[in-house]
Amino acid sequence: MRRVSARVTLGLNHYSHEQMVVWPELAFATPRKLPRARELRGRVVVLDIAFASEASSGGFSKITKPLIDGLGDRLAAWVDHHDHDLHPKFAGDARFVLATKAQHGACPEMVTPELVSRIGAIDTIVCHTDFDGLCSAAKWINGGYEPYPGSDDDARAIDTRMGTPSTIGQRFDRAIRARPRDAALLGLMVRHLASKLADPSLWKAIDDAGADLIVLEASARELARDYQVVVVKGKPWQTIAVLKLPRGSNYDRTLLLLLGQQKADIAVLVDRDNMTLAAPFDSKVNFLVLLAISGGMPTLVSLPAHRLSETLITLGVESPRTLGLVD
Numbered sequence: 001m002r003r004v005s006a007r008v009t010l011g012l013n014h015y016s017h018e019q020m021v022v023w024p025e026l027a028f029a030t031p032r033k034l035p036r037a038r039e040l041r042g043r044v045v046v047l048d049i050a051f052a053s054e055a056s057s058g059g060f061s062k063i064t065k066p067l068i069d070g071l072g073d074r075l076a077a078w079v080d081h082h083d084h085d086l087h088p089k090f091a092g093d094a095r096f097v098l099a100t101k102a103q104h105g106a107c108p109e110m111v112t113p114e115l116v117s118r119i120g121a122i123d124t125i126v127c128h129t130d131f132d133g134l135c136s137a138a139k140w141i142n143g144g145y146e147p148y149p150g151s152d153d154d155a156r157a158i159d160t161r162m163g164t165p166s167t168i169g170q171r172f173d174r175a176i177r178a179r180p181r182d183a184a185l186l187g188l189m190v191r192h193l194a195s196k197l198a199d200p201s202l203w204k205a206i207d208d209a210g211a212d213l214i215v216l217e218a219s220a221r222e223l224a225r226d227y228q229v230v231v232v233k234g235k236p237w238q239t240i241a242v243l244k245l246p247r248g249s250n251y252d253r254t255l256l257l258l259l260g261q262q263k264a265d266i267a268v269l270v271d272r273d274n275m276t277l278a279a280p281f282d283s284k285v286n287f288l289v290l291l292a293i294s295g296g297m298p299t300l301v302s303l304p305a306h307r308l309s310e311t312l313i314t315l316g317v318e319s320p321r322t323l324g325l326v327d
Contacts, residue, residue, distance in 0.1 A: 023141060023194065027126045028133075028186050031082075031296075032056045034063060035126060037070025042123025044071055045140060048107035048133035049126060050082035053288075053295040055303050060086060060294070077119045079136070081107050083288055084295030095119075101297055105162075105281070106155035107136045113144035127190075129180055131173050132159045138193030147193035160281040161258060171203070174210035177252055185209055216252040223251055224259035227267070230323060232316030237285060239264035240315055242325050245271045257300075266315065268308075275311070276302045290314060 024045075027035045031050040052063035068075060078090075079097045081104040090096035097110060104110050107128075125140060127133035135155045138147045146152055154169030156162075165173065172189055179185050185205065192202040227241040241264035243256070253269070257278040260267025266285065269276045279285035279299045286298040291314060293301060303311060312320040320326045 023191075024122055025124045026137060026187055026190060027124060028129045028183055029126050030129060032063065034067045037067055037072075037074075040071065040074075040124045040126065043074055043076040043121065044124045044126060045076050045119065045122045046078040046080075046126045047111070047136040047140065048080060048128035048130075049078075050080055050297075051084040051086055051295050053084065053293050055293050055296065055301060060084075076122050077115070079107060079110050079115070081105070081110060082296055083298060086294070101160075101281075101299075106132050106152065106159040108132065108139050108146075108155045109152045111136050111139045111144055116140055116144040129176070129186060130159070131155060131169065131176055134172070134176070134186060134190050135193060137190050141190075141194040142196070148197055151193070161254070162281050168197070171206055171210055174213045175206045177254055178212040178216065179209045182209070213252060216250060217255050219249070220251040220253075220256040220259065223249060224256060224263075227260050227263050228323075228325065229264050230317055230325070232318075235316040237265035237279070237283070237315075240266045240268060240312070240317065242268045242312070243270065244325075245269060247272060268312070270305055270308055273305055274302050275305050275308055276300070277311070 025041055027040060029035055029049055031052050034049070052058070052060050056063055075095055077095050077097060081099045081101060083100045087098045090098060097115065099110060125137045127137040132155050135147065135151055139145065139151070148168060150166055151169070154165040157165040158169055158173050175185065175189065188202060188205055192199065192206065223243065223245065227243045230240045230242065231238060232240060241260040243260060249271070253276070256269060257267050257276065260269070261278060261280055265279065265283065267278045277287055277300070279287070281299055283299060287293065287301045288296060288298050291301065291303070291311060309320050309326045312325060317323070317325065
């Protein structure tokens with residue numbers, strides 16, 4: 001797991017101009033791929049990382065729990081806003097600040113000056129690789145204060161895909177979607193956010209990355225033409241759009257899922273190994289309940305592709321094989 005660290009002097013609103021601000025090391029992660037505890041230095045804060053569910057290979061016991069146990073007393077805080085059945089187990093542990101997606105549409109709004117002050121000095125931040133996670137990390141570095149006015153609102157709009165983020169938020173979001181695994185770029189974006197956008201020269205790398213999304217968006221629009229829309233009966237949703245992706249496809253997944261939701265109430269993307277189901281944030285669809293998944297986002301889940309037939313049947317498709325949706 002690549003880490004990015006820096007030591008800078010910042011004149012932030014809540015610090016004196018003479019005060020040295022020491023940046024923690026950063027480790028970028030996803031709920032399914034976490035760093036090992038021994039790779040992380042000192043006291044650690046984990047931000048916007050959901051507890052793994054059984055939809056991930058190994059689930060909580062093999063992915064999330066080893067990091068919690070391995071860090072032990074070095075785990076200073078775990079702050080997250082994704083649903084999970086095991087949240088109540090940690091309710092008595094003040095290090096865990098856990099909410100549902102309905103309670104907090106994005107994680108940065110959970111990172112407050114009071115929380116950062118209570119937790120105290122930390123050495124490493126583990127954060128998710130999306131804008132939600134990067135903004136949470138920058139806000140923590142800034143003592144719980146927004147990197148720029150409205151960044152909490154941008155994080156909520158981007159993470160829920162509801163509403164329109166500001167131009168600033170869109171620039172970050174497009175760069176992340178174009179290069180989600182570029183650790184150097186992610187580190188630069190946290191630096192830019194934590195510095196309150198003070199260095200305009202940092203925008204060039206971010207905007208250059210964002211420009212790469214244009215080709216991926218064009219590919220997504222082309223692929224979206226092949227969505228197959230199925231009408232279902234007896235469910236709160238009436239239509240499902242299913243798309244089987246050609247092997248080796250390059251596309252912007254966010255846009256492709258949104259285009260599917262324009263065609264139907266639920267969008268389903270299927271590649272060789274996995275499938276992703278998505279519904280609008282305000283749709284009241286809860287895939288976690290419907291598919292008996294212990295944790296994640298209620299309106300966006302990924303499952304192994306081999307579960308496609310049973311999943312479609314659960315969603316109300318009577319004959320997925322007859323309709324050509326399953327091989």
